[in-house]
Amino acid sequence: MFHLSIITSFAAAHNLLHYQGDCENLHGHNWKVEVTVSAEGLDKSGLGIDFKILKKHTREVMNYLDHKYLNDLDAFTDISPSSEQIARFIFEQIEKSLQEYEVIVQKVTVWESDNAYAAYTRS
Ligand SMILES: Nc1nc2c(c(=O)[nH]1)N=C([C@H](O)[C@H](O)COP(=O)(O)OP(=O)(O)OP(=O)(O)O)CN2
């Protein structure tokens, strides 16, 4: 089994819902995002999936999030836009967009700072 990862980032504002403390107020982060997929086999070029394809599909999700107030997005209607929820959203979007490829999305990790991150996997 091969595991392939790409790392990207987006900047956005949010506030946590049902949270008592600083983070209930509007503030922002530069979130770092790592997407990991697995591939059982390789194509004739020796690739599990071209990083360019993985980056392109991830970029589309980043464009949806970048420089937005996350609480206003349809993806987070009535959902507190925590790093956990963001990781799950990115995972599900990329999983949908990579359906035609022979890879499985394994994990999406979202860092809201250098020392705090949340990750989402299917199990
Ligand atoms: N499990 C989670 N916990 C928290 C999340 C989250 O997404 N998942 N998010 C927040 C807030 O967004 C907040 O912005 C966190 O920022 P942070 O810099 O970590 O908070 P502090 O400045 O208070 O960090 P300290 O290291 O404690 O000074 C909160 N929790």
Ligand SMILES: [Zn+2]
């Ligand atoms: Zn925050």
